[in-house]
Amino acid sequence: MRNTMFNVLHPAPAVFAPRVGMFVLPGRKPVHTPHYLSLTSRGAVPHLTQDVMRDYTSIDSLYIALEDFIEKAPDDVPPLYKMQAEAHESTLRKFTCLPEDILLVMGPRRVPPVFTPMPNTGTAISILTSVGFRKLEAEDYIEAVRKVRPDIVVGLADLVVGLQSGIKRREKMVDRTHAYTRDATKQLYGDVGEPESESSAVYFAPVLPLENTQQMLYLDDLGDELREHISGLAVYEASSLAIVPDKIGCLPRLTLSGPKTPHEILREISLGADLITIPFVGMASDGGIALDFIFAPPLEDGSSASKPLGIDMWSPIYAADLSPLVQGCECYTCTKHHRAYIQHLLSAKEMLAWTLLQIHNHHTIDCFFAAVRDSIEAGTFTEGFLAFEQTYQPSLPQQTGQGPRRRGYHAQASGPGEPKLNSSSYDQLDDAAEKYAEAQSFVPTPDVSAEELQISGFAVKDT
Amino acid sequence: MAAKMSVAARKQMPSALTFDLLAKCSQTLLTVQVTKARASTLHLPHGSVPLPIFMPVATQASLKGLTPEQLAQIGCKLCLNNTYHLGLKPGQAVLEQVGGAHRLQGWDKNILTDSGGFQMVSLLKLANVTEEGVRFLSPHDGTPMLLTPEHSISLQNSIGSDIIMQLDDVIVTTSPDRERMKQAMERSIRWLDRCIDAHKYPERQNLFCIIQGGLDLDLRRKCSVEMAARDTPGIAIGGLSGGEAKDEFCKVSVIPTSMVDTCTGLLPENKPRYIMGVGYPEDIVVSVALGADMFDCVWPTRTARFGNAITPSGTVNLRHATYADDFSPIVDGCTCICCRPIQQGGLGITRAYIYHLAAKETVGAHLLTMHNVHYLLSLMDSIRAAILEDRYPAFVRDFFNRLYGSASKIPIWVVNALNGVGIDLLAE
Ligand SMILES: [Zn+2]
Ligand SMILES: [Zn+2]
Numbered sequence: 001m002r003n004t005m006f007n008v009l010h011p012a013p014a015v016f017a018p019r020v021g022m023f024v025l026p027g028r029k030p031v032h033t034p035h036y037l038s039l040t041s042r043g044a045v046p047h048l049t050q051d052v053m054r055d056y057t058s059i060d061s062l063y064i065a066l067e068d069f070i071e072k073a074p075d076d077v078p079p080l081y082k083m084q085a086e087a088h089e090s091t092l093r094k095f096t097c098l099p100e101d102i103l104l105v106m107g108p109r110r111v112p113p114v115f116t117p118m119p120n121t122g123t124a125i126s127i128l129t130s131v132g133f134r135k136l137e138a139e140d141y142i143e144a145v146r147k148v149r150p151d152i153v154v155g156l157a158d159l160v161v162g163l164q165s166g167i168k169r170r171e172k173m174v175d176r177t178h179a180y181t182r183d184a185t186k187q188l189y190g191d192v193g194e195p196e197s198e199s200s201a202v203y204f205a206p207v208l209p210l211e212n213t214q215q216m217l218y219l220d221d222l223g224d225e226l227r228e229h230i231s232g233l234a235v236y237e238a239s240s241l242a243i244v245p246d247k248i249g250c251l252p253r254l255t256l257s258g259p260k261t262p263h264e265i266l267r268e269i270s271l272g273a274d275l276i277t278i279p280f281v282g283m284a285s286d287g288g289i290a291l292d293f294i295f296a297p298p299l300e301d302g303s304s305a306s307k308p309l310g311i312d313m314w315s316p317i318y319a320a321d322l323s324p325l326v327q328g329c330e331c332y333t334c335t336k337h338h339r340a341y342i343q344h345l346l347s348a349k350e351m352l353a354w355t356l357l358q359i360h361n362h363h364t365i366d367c368f369f370a371a372v373r374d375s376i377e378a379g380t381f382t383e384g385f386l387a388f389e390q391t392y393q394p395s396l397p398q399q400t401g402q403g404p405r406r407r408g409y410h411a412q413a414s415g416p417g418e419p420k421l422n423s424s425s426y427d428q429l430d431d432a433a434e435k436y437a438e439a440q441s442f443v444p445t446p447d448v449s450a451e452e453l454q455i456s457g458f459a460v461k462d463t
Numbered sequence: 464m465a466a467k468m469s470v471a472a473r474k475q476m477p478s479a480l481t482f483d484l485l486a487k488c489s490q491t492l493l494t495v496q497v498t499k500a501r502a503s504t505l506h507l508p509h510g511s512v513p514l515p516i517f518m519p520v521a522t523q524a525s526l527k528g529l530t531p532e533q534l535a536q537i538g539c540k541l542c543l544n545n546t547y548h549l550g551l552k553p554g555q556a557v558l559e560q561v562g563g564a565h566r567l568q569g570w571d572k573n574i575l576t577d578s579g580g581f582q583m584v585s586l587l588k589l590a591n592v593t594e595e596g597v598r599f600l601s602p603h604d605g606t607p608m609l610l611t612p613e614h615s616i617s618l619q620n621s622i623g624s625d626i627i628m629q630l631d632d633v634i635v636t637t638s639p640d641r642e643r644m645k646q647a648m649e650r651s652i653r654w655l656d657r658c659i660d661a662h663k664y665p666e667r668q669n670l671f672c673i674i675q676g677g678l679d680l681d682l683r684r685k686c687s688v689e690m691a692a693r694d695t696p697g698i699a700i701g702g703l704s705g706g707e708a709k710d711e712f713c714k715v716s717v718i719p720t721s722m723v724d725t726c727t728g729l730l731p732e733n734k735p736r737y738i739m740g741v742g743y744p745e746d747i748v749v750s751v752a753l754g755a756d757m758f759d760c761v762w763p764t765r766t767a768r769f770g771n772a773i774t775p776s777g778t779v780n781l782r783h784a785t786y787a788d789d790f791s792p793i794v795d796g797c798t799c800i801c802c803r804p805i806q807q808g809g810l811g812i813t814r815a816y817i818y819h820l821a822a823k824e825t826v827g828a829h830l831l832t833m834h835n836v837h838y839l840l841s842l843m844d845s846i847r848a849a850i851l852e853d854r855y856p857a858f859v860r861d862f863f864n865r866l867y868g869s870a871s872k873i874p875i876w877v878v879n880a881l882n883g884v885g886i887d888l889l890a891e
Contacts, residue, residue, distance in 0.1 A: 042819060044826040049833075050810045051800055052530065069819070079788040079815050095819075097811050130823060319553055320560035332530075337569050340561050344524065344553045351528035351825050404825065 004202050004231045006252045006274075010377055016242055016272050018376045023252055023274070025151050025202070028103045029060045033252065033274040034376075035369055036265075037063040037105055038362065039282060042130075043096035046282050047354040050097055056332035056359045058366050061103035063277050064092065065110040066144055067127040067136070074140060081147050090200075092148035105254070106150035106201070107234070108136055111277045112258040115162040122176055125156060138180050142187050150201050154234045154254065156180040157206035170214055178218040181205050185229035202231035204254055209236040212243035223247030232275075238264070241271035261395055262293055262309065262368065266385045269372060280396060281365055285357035286406075287399030288314045288346045290325040291364040295371040296384030297391040307392045313357070314401030318343040331363035332356075346401055354404060477665045478696040479625070481506045482735055486851045488752075498859075498884040499727055499754030502850040505735050507625045508667050509565070509573040512540045514735060515751045515846055517839040518575060518759040523548045524568040526836070527764045528829040531570045536800065537833055538840045540572050541625070543759050546579035546618050555621045563623025575759070576624040577739070578615045578673075581633050581701075592632050594650065612657040616670075620663045628739075629658040631673040631701055644677040648686045651675045651701075655693055671737060673701035680725045687729040699737040700726050700755070720753060720880035727754030744773070744842055748862050749877055751846055752855065752884050763839050767831035770821040772814075773838045775865050781817045781831070789814040799837035801830045856886045863888055 005024040023031040038045050038059045045053060045062065053059050069080040085091040093104055109127055116126035116133050124135040138156050145153045158176035160169065188199040205222055208215050222230060223245045232252040235241055241253060254275040259265045261280070268276055284291055289310040297307070311318075311325065324334035325342065333342070333356040345353035375381045482505055488498040503514045519526055519534070520543045526534050534542065544564050553567070561567050564574055583590045583599045590599040596611035612630040619627035631654060632647040655672050662670050672690040676682030690698065700723060723738065730736055737757035738750050747758050763773060770782035772793045779786075781793070790813045792802040803809020812830050820827025849858035859881060867873045870889055878888050 042824050043816075044820060044824050047528070047825050047829075049533075049826050049829045050812075051533065051536075055532075056530075079819065082788045083790055083815070095813075095816065097805075097813065097816050099805070320557045322561065322566075336531075340553070340557065341524075341567055341569065344557075344567065348523040348525075348548070348552045350523055350525040351829070352525040352530065354825065355528055355530065355829075 006232070006250070008250060016244075018269050018372075018381045019272055019274070020373050020376045021252065021274055023103075025103060027100065028151060029101045031061055031103060031275070032373060034269045034276065034372060035061065035274070036276045036278050036281075036365055037061045037103075037254070039111055039277055039279060040064050040068075040096075041110075042068045043092075043098075045358070047285065047351065047358045050099070052355060052359070054099065057362050059102070059362060061105065061275070062098070063105045063107065063111060064096070064150070066106055066108050066141065066148075067110060067129055069095075069148075070136070070144070071129045071131050074137075081144070085149075090149040090151070092150050095148075103152070104150045105152040105154065105204075105275075106145070106148070107154035107256070108141055108156055111256050112279055113159075113161050120158050120176070122179070125158065138183060142184050145184075145188065145201050146199055149199075152204055152232065152254075153199075153201040154204050154256070155184055155206050157208060157234075157236070159206075159209070159236060170210055173208055173210065174215045174218050177206055177208055177215075178221065181218075181222070181226060185226055189229045203229055204232035204234045204252075205230045207233050207235045207240045207244065209240060209257075219243070219245050219248075235273075238268045238271055238273070241268065241273055244272075262295075262392070263389060263394065265368075266295075266372070266388060269376075270381070270385060278365065281361050282358065284310055284396060285354050285361050286403035288312060288353065288357065288401045288403065289361075289397055289399060290342070290357060291361045292326050293364070293368065293388075293392055295368050296375060296380070296387045299387040299390065305390055305393060309392050309396050312397050312400055313339065313342045313353075314346050314399075316343070316347075325357075325360050326364070329360065329363065331360045333360040333363075349402075351404070476659055476662075476670070476694055476696070478669060479508055479665065479667050480669050480696050480735075482697075482733055484732065486853070488850065488855050489853055498752040498855055498881075498886060499724075500751050500846075500850045500855045501754065501756065502847045503735070503756065505756075507541070507573045507669070509571060509625055510540060512573060513843075513847055514756040515747070515843055515850075516541060516757050517747065517843045518543045518757065519764060519836045519839070520545070520759055520761045521568070522761070523552065524564055527767065527832045528825055529832060531568060533833060534570075534836075535572060537837045538844070539836065541575060542570070542572070543575050543577070544568075544622065544624065545582065546576045546615065546622065547582040549576075549622055550579060550618050555618055558618075558621040558623075563621065565623060573625040574622070575626040576619050576622050576628065578612075578628045578630040579618065580610060580615060580630045581739075583610060592647075592650075594653075596630070612654040613661040616658050616661040617663075620668065623664075624668060626669045626671060626697065627662075628671050628699060629655045629673055629695075631655075631675055633675070633702060634677070641679060644675075644679055645682055648676045648682045652686065652689050655690060655695075659693065659695070669696040671695055671697040671699045673699045673739070674726055675701055676722075677702060678719050678722055680722060683722055683725050684729060687726050691729065691731055695734075697735040697737060697757075698730055699739050699757075701739050703738060703741055720749060720876065720883070723750055723753045723755060724880075724883060730754075744839070745863070745866060745874075745877060747839075747842070748846065748859055749880050751850075752859060752881060752886065763835035764832050767835045768828045770817070770827075770831070771835075772817070772831055773835045776868070777866060779814075781814055782821045784818075786814040786818045789818075793817065793831070793834050794838070797834065797838070798841065799834045801834045801837075859886055860888060 006021055008019050008021040010020050021033045023033055040062050043064055070078045080095050083091045083095050085094050114128045116128055118126045120126055124137045127136045141156055158173045185203055232254060234254045234256055237257045252274045255268050255273045256277055258279045265276055290313055291310045293309050318339040321339040323339055326334060337356060342353055342356055375384045482503060484501060484503045486502045488500045505512050505514050518541050519539055522545045524544055580597050583597050590597055596609050598609050601608050615630040631651040634647050672693055672695045674686045674690055676686045727736060735756045738755045741758050742760050771778045771780050774794045793814060794802055800809050801812040805811040817827050817831060849855045863873050873888055881888055
């Protein structure tokens with residue numbers, strides 16, 4: 001197992017309180033925590049090509065889902081597994097053309113995961129690839145980790161997406177997760193004989209979204225027998241942060257709970273989260289929303305939690321507005337472009353809108369985390385959190401315009417009880433809408449071929 | 464009729480460009496004729512551009528997801544915006560308030576706009592051309608509308624593009640109706656005069672005329688002479704891209720080369736010549752030999768969205784399963800940022816990665832767009848270098864052999880067109 005170093009700098013490691021730290025993996029940029037992992041889709045940060053990411057963002061750590069790469073496995077060997085790499089290289093990194101110094105965290109599923117109709121089993125979990133639902137065997141996941149060599153692997157957990165689980169089911173969740181973790185760590189680092197055949201990926205063990213008492217045995221084992229193989233914890237709900245046993249309190253904690261607001265991020269940080277995944281950043285960009293919040297806002301008299309957390313750039317009131325998205329923002333989008341352009345790009349359905357918003361929204365989050373770290377060090381985090389709650393609205397603004405096409409694997413976590421984001425009628429409508437938009441984009445241009453028109457759904461060839 | 468107005472009575476037209484002709488193909492011992500290829504530099508309000516040039520089409524003030532910096536990084540110094548689109552969104556009022564298209568899209572290099580007429584006529588099936596202008600139904604609510612030469616110029620004045628185009632009466636080049644063709648040609652001359660009169664900023668925007676006349680060489684000749692007399696800063700040859708249904712897959716390209724040849728033969732040597740809506744790499748290589756300087760086409764960017772990569776031996780569809788585990792660059796040895804290895808400051812993008820993203824993530828399209836536009840721009844660089852070094856005929860031969868694999872597979876229209884300017888592709 002590769003040497004990792006995680007130092008909690010402030011305060012003492014075992015205290016469940018906001019903490020700053022530094023996560024160091026040889027060869028990667030050190031990550032100052034609390035920090036966030038940028039979410040990827042099929043290995044790419046949506047709308048950001050590698051050069052844009054390098055030139056206009058500070059993105060230094062990514063979360064990648066294996067389910068985005070293993071379409072028809074095991075029947076067909078996924079292209080990712082066929083890629084050749086030197087012993088010190090990561091095929092995952094090479095395949096996704098990502099730079100050497102970026103930290104790659106791999107989990108089995110996207111964040112948030114899409115509900116799968118088939119339940120998990122004792123040896124496999126249910127996943128969704130771009131060609132449909134299928135099973136991922138625990139053994140195959142371990143094999144994948146060996147092959148693709150991420151920096152950090154999030155261990156398999158038996159989770160129930162979008163449903164309340166009964167007592168029996170909960171027991172099973174713990175037993176299975178315990179078994180997955182034991183097998184995986186044993187196979188990756190245990191009796192492998194030669195030290196060089198050890199996996200280079202470090203293991204983040206899941207903590208289940210259950211009460212302490214329900215997973216006591218498992219948690220104890222993590223702190224005991226499994227301790228030497230574990231480099232971090234992956235938690236699925238904020239309250240799990242409070243049940244981490246002392247023995248493993250110094251391990252970095254990654255949250256995969258999908259906070260919906262910066263308030264929820266602050267809550268996770270207040271409970272000692274170190275690395276956080278934030279789906280709403282990309283969702284805001286897709287929705288045409290420019291995030292607009294800082295930590296900690298100056299507390300004014302009579303604050304009433306009324307400041308919006310973002311600006312809906314679809315609004316026509318910005319059509320001729322030459323000011324930056326957010327006054328004083330130093331991101332590429334705000335220093336080089338203006339609201340009028342973003343509004344135009346959104347309304348013209350030009351893809352650059354999403355790129356420019358992603359750059360700004362990631363920058364907003366960067367500044368937010370940097371200020372949070374400073375406040376923890378200065379001992380002013382709690383005041384800041386309070387000021388934040390008193391200043392900003394409790395939820396992000398409603399999206400009014402249409403975003404990019406959402407595909408099946410983009411859908412949000414949902415249970416069978418709630419309407420699935422891509423219910424069939426929605427999907428059809430969506431499909432029709434996209435075809436219409438594509439057709440529209442063809443209308444005013446000169447030399448589109450009949451084939452292209454046909455592909456776009458604009459017309460069929462008359463034969 | 465306006466076309467018969469004396470030159471002296473016409474408004475004197477200032478120019479906002481200078482044109483430096485640097486090199487032409489010269490006669491060699493082996494050839495009797497010489498190609499008409501020329502290399503030059505065009506100095507425009509937003510910087511100098513090398514000719515021959517390919518202009519990528521940033522239809523709605525954005526090139527398929529690329530930032531202006533990415534576009535500049537690929538080497539673009541002059542791109543196209545479409546007047547019809549910008550007139551609809553964001554609209555003239557906003558363009559005026561924002562201060563034009565350069566300001567809107569954060570692009571400090573040059574922009575060329577079309578008149579907007581072509582798109583209405585060719586795509587809005589209900590468009591109807593009268594002496595006043597183009598009548599059409601609003602694509603939004605069906606309201607009858609009219610685009611006049613004055614309105615087109617006014618819109619382009621608001622856009623602030625460095626090169627603006629006259630409104631012309633466009634009909635399909637291959638239209639068999641000679642009377643209609645003649646009428647369109649003559650009307651285009653009258654509209655040019657109206658455009659010249661309406662043009663508010665000739666000292667900072669260059670108005671180009673558009674030569675019409677279909678495939679009728681007499682009409683083209685007449686139009687060339689009349690329009691050259693108007694002394695616009697640049698000259699376009701129109702009516703080429705509209706009618707031809709170019710087949711994306713067989714790539715049956717049909718540039719009416721004799722017509723291009725005729726026009727360029729009659730045009731003044733000291734002005735840039737722009738062939739609108741052309742084209743494919745082979746169209747460009749042939750048209751340069753016939754004396755054209757400027758080209759635009761949506762094909763490289765549009766085809767990228769369908770997963771097609773342009774390569775020296777034709778296009779490759781990277782959505783095809785054979786590329787799923789092809790870990791080579793899009794094009795071996797390509798110097799674009801995507802294909803260059805990471806060690807050389809590139810991104811090290813592979814075909815397998817494009818396949819993985821194609822049609823699923825916008826990043827895949829953005830990367831392929833960068834490669835494709837770079838391909839066209841670097842093709843233009845090689846063309847220009849070949850002309851400057853007086854080896855264009857050899858370049859042309861090499862280009863077509865590589866594209867088609869062997870001389871015998873080169874389409875006959877290419878062979879014939881190039882024969883006319885002293886290049887025999889079939890010669891050993
Ligand atoms: Zn910004
Ligand atoms: Zn390339």
